[in-house]
Amino acid sequence: MIERIKYMRGKVIARIKECLWDESGIGVVEIILILVVLIGLVIIFKSQLTSLVQSVFEKITSESAGI
Numbered sequence: 001m002i003e004r005i006k007y008m009r010g011k012v013i014a015r016i017k018e019c020l021w022d023e024s025g026i027g028v029v030e031i032i033l034i035l036v037v038l039i040g041l042v043i044i045f046k047s048q049l050t051s052l053v054q055s056v057f058e059k060i061t062s063e064s065a066g067i
Contacts, residue, residue: 042049
């Protein structure tokens, strides 16, 4: 059984390495641009997001007390 686990571990590691070195997918530049846009949106809408999250948690807390 341990041999089977080691074999599967090796397959998983090989697959991860293959995916990391595959150049046909999304590039680093695209990922960085997406992250910059997301961070910018979070900074712009920080107060709205904070109030939304707080109201959602308040609703969850109040409704979970009834269970």
